[in-house]
Amino acid sequence: MKVLYCGHAPRWERTTRGESRKERSRNYGARAVALDAKTLTHLERLESEAIHIMREVVAEATNPVMLYSVGKDSAVMLHLARKAFYPSPPPFPLLHVDTTWKFQDMYALRNKMAVESGMELLIYQNPEAAEKGINPFDHGALHTDMWKTEGLKQALDKYGFDAAFGGARRDEEKSRAKERIFSFRTASHGWDPKNQRPELWNLYNARKNKGESIRVFPISNWTELDIWQYIHLNDVPIVPLYFADERPTYEWEGQLFMADDIPRLEKVLGYRPEITMKSVRFRTLGCFPLTGAVESTAKTLPEVIQETLLTTTSERQGRVIDKDAGGAGMEVKKQQGYF
Incomplete structure (x- = not known):
């Protein structure tokens, strides 16, 4: 059916003489990308990507959770989550794996932000580490293994979380630089850096086998400078x-x-x-x-x-x-x- 326009054709239909439909479609896409690049700042693009990732996880996961260590990256991630699902609180709880050796100021802000955000705060301590009195001075690397690694695995198993948001960034450390945004873990929570899925065009495959879980890093593409500038522009509490x-x-x-x-x-x-x-x-x-x-x-x-x-x-x-x-x-x- 041929459509006749009175006056000028709509902007998206205007083409140069002899331009094919395929070329018109391609050129329109290019104009849209150019327009997006002009209207969004660098931080706004990062923010948009992180919000998209969070919404994608909520749509795909059965029981997501946000790991909240109370650092600056966690602060930005919490701010993004509240923005992503406003005016409702984010549809997942906060999980703080407590080593009992955090700074006192961190505990104070953790409790304050849990109340302010309206989110449920889950605090988990590894009972075995507490019973054995594991500490960073006498036990070295065992302190991190028991309190953080084993504590996190126990908490995820206890509450049945199948997706956990984390505030890791690629620029922090070499192993994080090669980890995907959707990082799949085995039933025992192990990570195989040689077995990662491609993430092309902001498309994420959230399918997983029974017992597996996903660690998701919405701010993976941010830098330390990005974090500080975002905190400054958005008055994020730290x-x-x-x-x-x-x-x-x-x-x-x-x-x-x-x-x-x-x-x-x-x-x-x-x-x-x-x-x-x-x-x-x-x-x-x-x-x-x-x-x-x-x-x-x-x-x-x-x-x-x-x-x-x-x-x-x-x-x-x-x-x-x-x-x-x-x-x-x-x-x-x-x-x-x-x-």
């Missing part, structure tokens, strides 16, 4: 430890750490470490005896962003757990079930 301040510090195994709980340190170490006050902040957060501080004067977000632009070292340089297992610590841990 732990104050990311800003420089005078804090009690001590040196242990060649790194500078914050004495967050001095009585507990004395009890575990058997002595009181030499403590000095220094202006420090953290680029990444974890268990306080395993997270090195950096000397800094950056007290505001613009100053943190400026410092990030000038830095020549990895943000995870202070994470002791990355140096386990002969320098391949993170990849080995991920193969064993670490997030």
